[in-house]
Structure formats: C-alpha cells, structure tokens
Amino acid sequence: MTAPAPQARPAVAARDRVGDGGSHDGGVCVLGFEAVSKYYRGVAALDQVSLVLTRGATLGLVGESGSGKSTCVRLALGLERPSSGRLTFDGTPYPRGRRRQRPLRRQIGFVLQDPYDCLDPRMRLRDIVSEPLRIHRMGGRDTDQRVGRMLAAVGLDDAPLDSYPARYSGGGRQRIAIARALITDPAVLLCDEPTSSLDVSVQAQIVNLLLEAKRSRDLSVLFVSHDLDLIGRVADTLVVLYRGRVVESGPAAAVRARPRHHYTKALHDAVPADHPARRVLQARTGLPPASGAPAADCCVFADRCPAAQARCRTERPPVVREADGRSHACFFPLAWPTDHGQTDHGQGEISS
C-alpha cells in the first residue's frame, strides 16, 4: 500500500529566499536554531543553542535528563518562545502568535516518547489520525480514505477506523502516532525519544518505519534521544547537549568514534558492553555528580570533567569549528591518532 505521493510543497518557494540561517555545509536549512536561549525562572534550560537541520537530513540530538532536549522540541513545535535568539523555518523566522504559526505547524509532524500518554483514549482511530487535517482545515470527503491509506503505510492495514487506542500495544500506538504525524504531509518530523518506552523487540520496527517514512517522503528529521547507540545509527549529524549547551557536534560517525568533548566520551564510555567477556564498566566509570546550577562564565561540564583545569571554571569555552564539519566547545579537546592533519591541539595541554 503506497502512501499519497509527497506533493511539491508550497513551501518550496519560500525555501528559495533563505535568510541568513539558510545555506549551511552545502545543504539548505529547513529548521534552524540561532543562538537560542530559554530561561525558566532565571535558570537557563537552553543557553545559546544553534542547530541546523538541513533538508533531507537526520539531525540527532543526544543528551541526558536536564540537557535541554525536550525544551528544543517544545520550541521547535512553537509551543514556547525562546527567551533570546530565534528559530527559523525555511530561512524565515518563526512568526509570533498561534494563528500565524499555523501554516508552519502543518509542516512539522511530531512523534513523542510515550504512546500511552499522547493518544486520547476516548478518541477513535479515525479522529486521532485525522485531527491534524481538521485543525489545518485540510479535511474533505476523502478523509477516511486518507486515514486508511496512512494507517496502511505505517503497517496497520486492517485497523478499524472506529477502534480505540486501548486495543493496541505500545508499538501499535506509536504507529498510530506516526500516522497522525505524517497525515498533513509535513516537511519536518520531530521524534522525541520515539522508542524509549517500547519493548526492545519492537523498537527496531518503529525506527525502521521512521527511516522508511523519511526516505519515501523526503522528510528532514530531528531525532532526539538519550541513546547514543540508537542515535548514532539513525542520524547523519550529531549534536551533544549538556545542561542546556551544545558541547559538541559533527558527522555522527566521527563524533561517535572520536569524540572531542570529554562529556561525549563519558557518554560513550557509559554504554554497557555487548558481551560478558568484554565488560567495560569499571569500578569508577561514570562521573562525579553535578554541583548546583553552573555559572554562565565557565564550562558547564567543568565540575565533572576529568581534564578540567582552572580556566574551565572561570571562562566559557567558545565553539571551535573544525574543517571537517565538526565543532566543539572545549579548551582541552580530546585528540585521536587517526585524526587527519596535525589536529593534536589540546593534547599537550591535557597531559600537562
């Protein structure tokens, strides 16, 4: 069963007049964060975060609890406004006001973590999946057929349109949520931990479904997760968030194999082994706990970092861009023997 072919979207015209956040590393920026900060009662949930989701790409946002991942999602969905900085869609700043944001919201589908939480148990499948069509006044006589086609596209071929979510398992519900996300034929899909509350044997099915949807519908995907393995497997570009700041970003494979930032490395080292004969967690693996809210003029990781020096506690490390599309915010980044060029910067300082 094929889903309706993605139409040439009206937004394409808008894409031509990209603003300053437009062209990036050879790709067109669909969704951009430009130095976005978000404060809740004076505490920075996001601090000068810049993200670029290029057209057709999958941007992986990885971080632990409190890193600001979910705040990014809320901002991208237009549910909240940044305290400073701005978000752009197709190079155009997000408009103010719900009504004016509507055309934009139609272009952004979302799949959230908990399929038990995000589907109204009293709504029938038909109404759940077609709700975005009603909101965006895209419904018509063929709504039922569209819903049916959409459900078939997510693997729920014979799901009765008047059934309720209770009938479905976690994986089934997440399929319903994906159908709802895709029915307006969006350009961008936001996935916030879409598989972390599912059974292990079902996670891969849902990830594959998302990968397939991305490919066949020419989607750009913002994939948020705490799971470094998963995100390294699905994303082209990785952004590592820690306590509201981007500490490292770059091509997923490079960031995973040769992390620059000590936090990325710590995350990597905390992933359990794949065989009992190769246990990796040492008696003191892991990090000392974070102390209270970090000051603005320091590295947010300094209080836990094994390589921290005095400078890290008094000065905010600037974002350093490297030639291969990577960037990091660390005074003493890790260097790897396989790095091309003479990028041994920082190595001497670490050992000193």
Next chain:
Amino acid sequence: MSVALEVAAHEVAALQVEDLRVRYGRLPAVDGVSLRVEPGQVTALIGETSSGKSSLALAAARLLPRAAAVTGTVLIAGRDLTALPAREFRRQRAGMVGYIAQDAMAALNPVLPVGRQIAELFGVHRGMSRAAADEQAVRELARVRIDRPGAVARAYPHQLSGGMRQRVMIAMAMALSPPLLIADEPTTALDVSTQAEILSLVRDLQAGTGSGILWITHDMGVVAELADWVAVMYAGRIVEQGPAAGVFGHPVHPYTEGLLRTRRDLRAGRPGTPLYQIEGSPPTPSADRRGCAFAPRCPRRTVTCTERRPELVTVKASHESGWLAACHHPAQQGAGS
C-alpha cells in the same frame, strides 16, 4: 538421602524457585518457572512487557497482592518462606530478601528523611537504639558511595537525584545483608552515565557480601555487564537459560538470538540502513495457548511449533551444566551466530 542433604549443605541457593505459577484471574502471568540464583552470583532475568518477569520477582519476595494466585515452591537460602504466616514472614523478610524497585521515588517514604528510613531497619530488626541506628544508616549510605552521607541522610527523597535515590534503595536493600537481592529494572529510568555508576557499584558491593542477586531487565547490555547466569522469559515461561558468556556467544532459542542480534545491529550496523528487527509484538497473556508462544514471530517456525509446546530441556552438546532451552528447532551449538 544423606548425600542429597550434604550437597544441599554445600550449595544452598540464594533463591530456588520450583514450578512457580502466578495467575491473575484466569490469566497466567508466570507459567511454571524453575530458577536458581547462586550465592555470590547475578542471575539476570530478561523479558519484555507481560513476560511475567516482574510477577516472578514479586512472587519470590512475596509481595504480590492477594488477588494473585501463586503456586509452587520458593526457597530463599534454603528456607521455604511461603509456609510462614504473613506476620511472621513480614518480620523476617528484610533479613532474607532485599528488594530494589524501578521507581525509587514511589518506593521510598516521601515524608521521612532517607537516613531515618534506613535506620528503621536496624531499629526493628537489630534492636538498635535510635542514635546507633541513625549512625549505622550514615555508614550504609557511605557504603553505596554517597558523598557527604551525613547530609544525605537528613534529606527527603524528593531532594535527591534519581541516581541518589536508587543508591538509597540499594543501601536499604543490602542493609541487613540478606542472602538474596531482587532488583526489578533499577536502572531503566536512569541516565546512561548514572546507570554505569549503579551497575559498577552493585558489582563491587556484591563481591564483598556474597549475596545472590536476581536482576530483572529488558536490556542485554545490562545483562552483559552484570550477569553470571541469564534466564530469558517469554509469555510467562523461561525459553532459555544458561551461563551468560555461553548464551551471548551461542544463543540457542530464536528469541534470545533475536534480542542479541537487535542489540548488535544497533551498535555496529551501518548508519542509515534498516535495523535488524524481530517481527510482531510480544503476546498478551492467554489462558489457552497451544504450541510455542514465540512461534508467530519466529523465523524457524514449523507446524510442530504451533501445535506442540516445546519443553525446557538441556541443550545438546553443551558442556555447561544447566543450560536449557525450550525450542523445537534450537540453533546448533558451535554453529556460530
């Protein structure tokens, strides 16, 4: 008879479960499970939603509600605690089995400082004075590597991070040095870096105490880090159990194989390519299941699988004693995987 007794004296299991069955109404949650946890070892019980793993754990600790019908034998350090009257059992439980729940926030008392909650154990079960028990509680918090244990002892659960709360749970579960610890997915809700700390902490603590641990999880990575022995549960039954290193190297049951392959592919597969996936969904409990519960999802199923339920039998050609699998078409040992 006397020989059997001698053997038993040498090797009293921390936990021995024989033909345990748990039913909620008509629906079986645990359907005839036998399992041992050796002292000083970690047995990982791996399974998904409604596999019965939590029911098994709760039944072993005798924490199930009355509505659950439990039959079978549960021996903790050789003692049949199910035979004790409820009141007597409650008096002895804390000394026999420590229970670490997934949600420490729900398990801890929100209106009592955590140090007091640990100290209560020493007061009730060891007859310590309040001051002595409070001091002992601080030492227990230090043992689970909490910095400034004195300050933490005075904190309420909501003032602590998730990782700290879980440490408190562990301190509490181990306080009376019970022969058996049951941990029900204690790291599932934690960040990976916190999980790493908890896993290495538990490994170290166990080396010092010699308790047997039944560790329930759905994460093969956690199993790889901790377990000596692994039991895989599916639809209320154990489908495979054996030494962890052996099972990871050469899984016999297709479900075990699938779980391991899923994880391997996630870690090492080429980015952007489809992931290896097990088809279908975990089954819902059913009172009248014929054949193998995994058959609808199994790549090796035949007519036999849908008609006859496979028994849990010794894996042929296995040199390891006690390696069992319930499959009509088990993977050949040594064939690689």
